[in-house]
Amino acid sequence: MTTSDGYTFTLGENVERTSVRFTNRYGIEVAGDLYVPKNATGKLPALAVSGPFGAVKEQSSGLYADEFARRGYVALAFDPSFTGESGGTVRDVASPDIHTEDYSAAVDFLGLQESVDRDRIGLQAICGLSGMALTAAAADSRVKAVATASMYDMSRSMSRGYRDSYTPGQRHAVVDHLSRQRWADAESGTFARGSHEVPFDADGDVAVSDRVLPETLPEGADPVFAAFFDYYRTERGFHPRSVNSTTAWTATTPASFFAFRLMTNIDLLAPRKALLVAGAEAHSRYYSEDVQKTAPDSVDLLIVPGADHVDLYDRRDLIPFDRIDAFFAENLA
Incomplete structure (x- = not known):
């Protein structure tokens, strides 16, 4: 609390x-x-x-x-x-x-x-x-x-996925997503938010999100996801300056973790x-x-x-x- x-x-x-x-x-x-x-x-x-x-x-x-x-x-x-x-x-x-x-x-x-x-x-x-x-x-x-x-x-996590689960194609897809996001940020003059561990949706496309954790915990949430939510989004550990409690990292954050092992x-x-x-x-x-x-x-x-x-x-x-x-x-x- x-x-x-x-x-x-x-x-x-x-x-x-x-x-x-x-x-x-x-x-x-x-x-x-x-x-x-x-x-x-x-x-x-x-x-x-x-x-x-x-x-x-x-x-x-x-x-x-x-x-x-x-x-x-x-x-x-x-x-x-x-x-x-x-x-x-x-x-x-x-x-x-x-x-x-x-x-x-x-x-x-x-x-x-x-x-x-x-x-x-x-x-x-x-x-x-x-x-x-x-x-x-x-x-x-x-x-x-x-x-x-x-x-x-975090370099391994962002560049290779959980338990190194990214396929070579997915790794290239993440790099392409991050690269194009740089142009989007340069054109807008701002820095968009996005997932630091980039997920894929059911169709195999990069899933974009501007929050690490949602406002409310979805029903039937994965236990690991629920554990993070229980710390960052409840009275147990919430803090208004914490990235995980309130928002997400800049969308291009993973780029440097691909480059720096x-x-x-x-x-x-x-x-x-x-x-x-x-x-x-x-x-x-x-x-x-x-x-x-x-x-x-x-x-x-x-x-x-x-x-x-x-x-x-x-x-x-x-x-x-x-x-x-x-x-x-x-x-x-």
């Missing part, structure tokens, strides 16, 4: 939250909330936290940051560029490159805080921002460890470690499993019994915070 201060969770009584701003290397101002344990002394470990894809810092990432601050970390929950309260002239456009940079910019900011031990900085990512976090960690040695929850590889250099993460947490019942579980297989020496996998994808957004009774905390305690030492 959204609280009176606009957050979807209650701030810990021993946690202080401060609104902050920092700039990434593209000159975009990124908006964040800094969570710090009250009365903390000395240099503390720190985490940059973001996600899910289409969410804002008042939702899941803020909940994670609050929980880690309760446990003695300095935690920075931030809105990726172009979303929420962050800068960027075009609103609600996603970029695998710039969203990856946002994590490193968050590390810049954390490393300048007097309360932070800059040699003990990690990343915690949720859902679709997880691929960017792993990519950032591989290319930024200041990141000493990274954990993800309900990880999605995330996690190509995951081998550079070693000898540092990653922990991928996935629900046993999550439709997205295969993303974490496949990444773990590519780098078994540096990536560990934790499967949460009885949890689906969205449960790991906000279900404190299911999110294995003790295990994640232990992972960071060991790898940020």
Whole structure:
């Protein structure tokens, strides 16, 4: 339920939250909330936290940051560029490159805080921002460890479909659709909204929609679709600045995810470690499993019994915070 201060969770009584701003290397101002344990002394470990894809810092990432601050970390929950309260002239456009940079910019900011031990900085990512976090960690040695929850590889998802289900013909059809949309946007002088994971209708044509989720849940909706609806469109997790709660990404957003493959250099993460947490019942579980297989020496996998994808957004009774905390305690030492 959204609280009176606009957050979807209650701030810990021993946690202080401060609104902050920092700039990434593209000159975009990124908006964040800094969570710090009250009365903390000395240099503390720190985490940059973001996600899910289409969410804002008042939702899941803020909940994670609050929980880690309760446990003695300095935690920075931030809105990726172009979303929420962050800068960027075009609103609600996603970029695998710039969203990856946002994590490193968050590390810049954390490393300048007097309360932070800059040699003990990690990343915690949720859902679709997880691929960017792993990519950032591989290319930024200041990141000493990274954990993800309900990880999605958005480049793989957008360019190949769920479980790589796009046929070659469908992939070409999506590229053609996105390419022609660029002309439409250029002619109109605006940026149309559209599905970031482009679906096809019963006739095999690209199905266009200007919302991620509808106003009301259709009868007999797919359980995965219903789970997302239950978080973003109800009092549980709704936020007026969240793309998924209110509208859709810009229609040409998937184009850059066809061109930019995330996690190509995951081998550079070693000898540092990653922990991928996935629900046993999550439709997205295969993303974490496949990444773990590519780098078994540096990536560990934790499967949460009885949890689906969205449960790991906000279900404190299911999110294995003790295990994640232990992972960071060991790898940020």
